[in-house]
Amino acid sequence: MTLQSIVDKLGATVALGAERLDTEVEHAFASDLMSDVLTLKDTPVLVTGLCNVQTIRTCDMANLDVVVFVRNKRPTEDMIELAEDNDMVLICSQYSMFKTCGLLWELGMKPLY
Amino acid sequence: MHQEYTVIEGDFVNAGKASSSVKKTLKQLNVNPQVVKRVVVALYEAEVNAIAHAYGGKVLVDIDADKIKMVVADKGPGIPDIALAMQEGYSTARPEVRDMGFGAGMGLPNMQKNVDKLNVTSEVGVGTTVEMEVNFG
Ligand SMILES: Nc1ncnc2c1ncn2[C@@H]1O[C@H](COP(=O)(O)OP(=O)(O)OP(=O)(O)O)[C@@H](O)[C@H]1O
Ligand SMILES: [Mg+2]
Numbered sequence: 001m002t003l004q005s006i007v008d009k010l011g012a013t014v015a016l017g018a019e020r021l022d023t024e025v026e027h028a029f030a031s032d033l034m035s036d037v038l039t040l041k042d043t044p045v046l047v048t049g050l051c052n053v054q055t056i057r058t059c060d061m062a063n064l065d066v067v068v069f070v071r072n073k074r075p076t077e078d079m080i081e082l083a084e085d086n087d088m089v090l091i092c093s094q095y096s097m098f099k100t101c102g103l104l105w106e107l108g109m110k111p112l113y
Numbered sequence: 114m115h116q117e118y119t120v121i122e123g124d125f126v127n128a129g130k131a132s133s134s135v136k137k138t139l140k141q142l143n144v145n146p147q148v149v150k151r152v153v154v155a156l157y158e159a160e161v162n163a164i165a166h167a168y169g170g171k172v173l174v175d176i177d178a179d180k181i182k183m184v185v186a187d188k189g190p191g192i193p194d195i196a197l198a199m200q201e202g203y204s205t206a207r208p209e210v211r212d213m214g215f216g217a218g219m220g221l222p223n224m225q226k227n228v229d230k231l232n233v234t235s236e237v238g239v240g241t242t243v244e245m246e247v248n249f250g
Contacts, residue, residue, distance in 0.1 A: 033219075036217055054129070057129035061136070061150070078126070
């Protein structure tokens with residue numbers, strides 16, 4: 001599915017990368033633990049409640065391009081600047097982690113494990 | 114090629130700068146992307162540890178044609194039991210560190226999995242040195 005369909009399903013706002021919403025994605029991974037994210041061999045959409053510069057750095061190291069922040073957390077200017085260097089897409093969901101994941105599941109997104 | 118970076122205690126905003134810059138360098142050198150990821154994940158974990166658990170330190174990187182050597186040396190409390198610290202899930206991370214998304218106790222095991230050679234030495238009350246090597250071939 002496209003990132004646009006994720007944004008629509010979640011009624012989300014796009015903090016960065018609105019021009020890249022035609023990107024196709026299939027898998028998602030949800031965690032607030034960055035060391036957990038750093039074990040991934042694949043590059044899924046990251047769903048997280050952790051909204052700080054380390055989220056973006058971790059994505060940089062792990063080659064992840066798309067983050068969905070839950071519970072209306074908004075990336076700061078610092079984060080957006082860093083994410084822009086890596087052509088990332090940052091999406092803000094108003095829903096909790098549980099509901100966000102539920103909706104993405106409904107949409108047909110697949111788990112990594 | 115030799116590179117040096119300084120990391121500062123508690124400076125989470127800049128945690129990962131060294132790893133990020135190493136990533137750019139290795140990309141320019143056309144190192145296999147999978148290998149680049151292994152290198153930067155391991156270095157990032159070591160960098161975060163020096164910032165989170167110690168009082169900061171130095172990152173030394175040496176890149177040659179077939180491998181990269183990385184040393185993260187910190188001044189800090191040291192690790193009393195390295196075998197215990199290497200176990201998955203073991204963590205003494207403070208609440209501030211957990212708030213930054215760290216403290217799963219997976220950093221050292223992550224380093225072990227990603228590098229070809231890992232050597233951790235530590236002296237309690239003095240500091241910790243993490244030496245890592247990854248072959249490009
Ligand atoms: N440089 C260091 N100085 C002092 N203690 C350290 C250092 N590195 C690791 N440790 C100790 O070893 C433990 C395990 O480290 P490890 O990196 O595996 O996990 P963590 O940093 O606690 O969590 P994570 O890396 O998953 O975010 C730490 O909690 C800490 O007690
Ligand atoms: Mg760690």
